[in-house]
Amino acid sequence: MSTDVSRGSRARHDAEPARRTPAPPAGDLIDSPRFQEAVKVALANQQQRANLRHATTTIRGKRARVVAELDNWQELRQAGEQIKTRVGRHMPDYLLQFEENFTKAGGVLHWARDAEEANRIVIDLVRQTGEDELVKVKSMVTQEIDMNEALEAAGIAAWETDLAELIVQLGHDRPSHILVPAIHRNRAEVREIFLEEMGRYGTPAPEGLDDEPAHLAAAARTHLRNKFMRAKVSTSGANFLVAETGSLVVVESEGNGRMCLTLPQTLISVVGIEKLVPTFDDLEVFLQLLPRSSTGERMNPYTSVWTGVTPGDGPQAIHLVLVDNGRTKALADPIGRAALRCIRCSACLNICPVYERAGGHAYGSVYPGPIGAILNPQLRGTASEVDRSLPFASSLCGACNEVCPVRIPISDLLVHERHKVVEAKKADPPHIPHTAEPQLIKAASWVMADHKHLEWAGLGTMMGSVVLGKMLGIEKFGAMPAPLSRWTSARDVPMLPEQTFRRWWKQNRGDQK
Amino acid sequence: MTATITRKGLKVALFATCANDLMFPQSPIATVELLERLGCRVEFPEEQTCCGQIFTNTGYYDEAMGSVKNYLKAFEKYEFIVGPSGSCVGSVRHQHEMLARRDAGDAIGDRVAAVAARTYDISEFIVDVLGITDVGAYFPHRVTYHPSCHSVRVAKVGDKPLQLLKAVRGITVLDLPNSEQCCGMGGTFSLKNPDMSMAMAGDKARNVASTGAEYLVAGDNLCLLNISGVLNRTRAGIKPIHLVEILARTEGGN
Numbered sequence: 001m002s003t004d005v006s007r008g009s010r011a012r013h014d015a016e017p018a019r020r021t022p023a024p025p026a027g028d029l030i031d032s033p034r035f036q037e038a039v040k041v042a043l044a045n046q047q048q049r050a051n052l053r054h055a056t057t058t059i060r061g062k063r064a065r066v067v068a069e070l071d072n073w074q075e076l077r078q079a080g081e082q083i084k085t086r087v088g089r090h091m092p093d094y095l096l097q098f099e100e101n102f103t104k105a106g107g108v109l110h111w112a113r114d115a116e117e118a119n120r121i122v123i124d125l126v127r128q129t130g131e132d133e134l135v136k137v138k139s140m141v142t143q144e145i146d147m148n149e150a151l152e153a154a155g156i157a158a159w160e161t162d163l164a165e166l167i168v169q170l171g172h173d174r175p176s177h178i179l180v181p182a183i184h185r186n187r188a189e190v191r192e193i194f195l196e197e198m199g200r201y202g203t204p205a206p207e208g209l210d211d212e213p214a215h216l217a218a219a220a221r222t223h224l225r226n227k228f229m230r231a232k233v234s235t236s237g238a239n240f241l242v243a244e245t246g247s248l249v250v251v252e253s254e255g256n257g258r259m260c261l262t263l264p265q266t267l268i269s270v271v272g273i274e275k276l277v278p279t280f281d282d283l284e285v286f287l288q289l290l291p292r293s294s295t296g297e298r299m300n301p302y303t304s305v306w307t308g309v310t311p312g313d314g315p316q317a318i319h320l321v322l323v324d325n326g327r328t329k330a331l332a333d334p335i336g337r338a339a340l341r342c343i344r345c346s347a348c349l350n351i352c353p354v355y356e357r358a359g360g361h362a363y364g365s366v367y368p369g370p371i372g373a374i375l376n377p378q379l380r381g382t383a384s385e386v387d388r389s390l391p392f393a394s395s396l397c398g399a400c401n402e403v404c405p406v407r408i409p410i411s412d413l414l415v416h417e418r419h420k421v422v423e424a425k426k427a428d429p430p431h432i433p434h435t436a437e438p439q440l441i442k443a444a445s446w447v448m449a450d451h452k453h454l455e456w457a458g459l460g461t462m463m464g465s466v467v468l469g470k471m472l473g474i475e476k477f478g479a480m481p482a483p484l485s486r487w488t489s490a491r492d493v494p495m496l497p498e499q500t501f502r503r504w505w506k507q508n509r510g511d512q513k
Numbered sequence: 514m515t516a517t518i519t520r521k522g523l524k525v526a527l528f529a530t531c532a533n534d535l536m537f538p539q540s541p542i543a544t545v546e547l548l549e550r551l552g553c554r555v556e557f558p559e560e561q562t563c564c565g566q567i568f569t570n571t572g573y574y575d576e577a578m579g580s581v582k583n584y585l586k587a588f589e590k591y592e593f594i595v596g597p598s599g600s601c602v603g604s605v606r607h608q609h610e611m612l613a614r615r616d617a618g619d620a621i622g623d624r625v626a627a628v629a630a631r632t633y634d635i636s637e638f639i640v641d642v643l644g645i646t647d648v649g650a651y652f653p654h655r656v657t658y659h660p661s662c663h664s665v666r667v668a669k670v671g672d673k674p675l676q677l678l679k680a681v682r683g684i685t686v687l688d689l690p691n692s693e694q695c696c697g698m699g700g701t702f703s704l705k706n707p708d709m710s711m712a713m714a715g716d717k718a719r720n721v722a723s724t725g726a727e728y729l730v731a732g733d734n735l736c737l738l739n740i741s742g743v744l745n746r747t748r749a750g751i752k753p754i755h756l757v758e759i760l761a762r763t764e765g766g767n
Contacts, residue, residue, distance in 0.1 A: 396663075420572075422572035
């Protein structure tokens, strides 16, 4: 993986000398292959699987330990659910209340319908400062709207300052996890990326850098220091917007966020409208739920709260771009809207057996894992192949439901999104390829609607199996041709028994009643 | 806990489930024999077919309605409906009402919800309704138990299957590493995402083999089909068995 990446990046350096920041992989995420195709590549990457297995197992254990410490964990989850549900129900009121208080405190609010509008606003705001670079606090929504590339195209360099985001950016890569974007990398790979790339974009990695985590972190710190000291503009997301006070809240682990939020003159925050909470007191719930669910810590190391402009202290120009980008559409779906409760903790990714083996890139989205599988089809729709495949990227095991701090019934929403994909398929739009599935399901539905149909179908299948078994002299089915090979290429299947339960009942208990 | 004695002669409708009916008849047969041994009167409403989750979970809500209505017709007159599958019972309890209200309105939805609430996985019925954990079974073997995802997270049977299993005479129950992780079956998931499903089944099979058990036990035969399919291909020599088939065995019996 790492050699592929560095090869690719070298080629790109030659082809595009004009870029300011490292180029991400070519192509749009939305054009990603279907999940089940992408998974084949991911499963064949043993390095990534080992990295993910180790990282998710560790973080799952940490989460379980700190959650078990709280007697009222289930009550906290309920509170989190109810507060977020209330926000969804009264979204317009809370947005207006927030706008009023944020503006009163000296902030400037900008409304953005979609990614394009949000990016245009940010570009204009940066240009007004006369600057051509900025430092970034880690933010999912800026990934969602692909802000870095929009800025790059406008001649503005956006530097990631979160350690893992820096690894991803320098590695010409994409994030593969909400909280730990470089979770698919191990320290040997990180060292190679730092040695190869840091010098091209600023302070180089120290000579003789080894892969000790502390040394890698020190190299990142040195590399970023210059950028922090130089930056006049920063961008951030926010974990929470408090309607009652007009405050923004960012929780983080490294302190890079605090640097970005305090040093520059101009701070531009880009935030999804669902990040609202009604009151400051509500933070009491979420500042317990979030760190325990995401990093497995009782409390995150840095919590920054800011309310407008404070003269002589911190940024003197405070902007907020409030982004819809599909959220009101999701809100209009009475079942699907539960996904908007998400506080981006990643607990569902870390517990998911599919994510653990697939990694984040297979989801073709900045939101991977179970939450991505329900959020993307809502935010982006189901016009693309990858978005249509995501609701099916789950065995519906339900492990995610149990860890979600705001009790999103993720597997129910997956089924709900599957239903929407099927309805779209039935409506027969020309962009969806035809398959035999709807007809097969219809036939099976007919069989199951009446026990007589089931008996005939069962008898036929059973006789086929028994006759075939006798003819071939076998006691189980081994490899079979497609599409059954999807099952039998790795598993044996027993022959059907010679007698159904129904027949047994008739023969042994049939004279009852 | 309800005293056993008051429950003697209880009338129970068996929900065999379609997969068990056609592919694993030994499990509903064992369910009948076990319930009769525990003093119940078992009936098998022959109108029954399937819980419909293969349709529901693939996104075909309309197509699931035949199964939902059929379930109502077959079981509405019973007070206790018992099936040897956490997954099918879970689907009835968790999905039928939603499907019925959506398709047929609240009058049918209320009736469907009421029947669903009277539907039990065999382990719940024995422990909660009959109030028994020691069913008098005998099974002198080393086993390991896979708590199927839907039995734990949809039907929410908790540790009832393990309570029943541990009370079996002669048995050794070995801990299964990573037991709570899905085996990768997931109904049509195994066909729609075959590579991922195999990777999950492979890991589960390795964990099962690491226990040194002779038997792999679960409350859902389709999970057993998935895991034992891999175990069998690798000649691991570990046999799949449904929980109820162990509970049905007595010393000197069959």
